[in-house]
Amino acid sequence: MGQCSSTTRMRRKRKRGEEEACRESMERARGCLAMVKERRSRFYIARRCIHMLLCWHKYANS
Incomplete structure (x- = not known):
């Protein structure tokens, strides 16, 4: 019995x-x-600004 419960605990921890x-x-x-x-x-x-420039x-004449 002791072995089964410790094995179950190990599985839960893992x-x-x-x-x-x-x-x-x-999260990363x-x-x-x-x-x-x-x-x-x-x-x-930046692309829009460069295009505008x-x-x-x-x-300019509008």
Whole structure:
């Protein structure tokens, strides 16, 4: 009986460790996705500004 309960405890500990690792990796993934999203939006703004600077003469007479 003692062996079964200790084996069950070991499995629970291992499972908790796996759940924590999974949770940590998901948090890292969210952080990476947020960083990618921010960089993409900054790149979009920079691209629009450059386009506006290059094409300002088209709209200067309007």
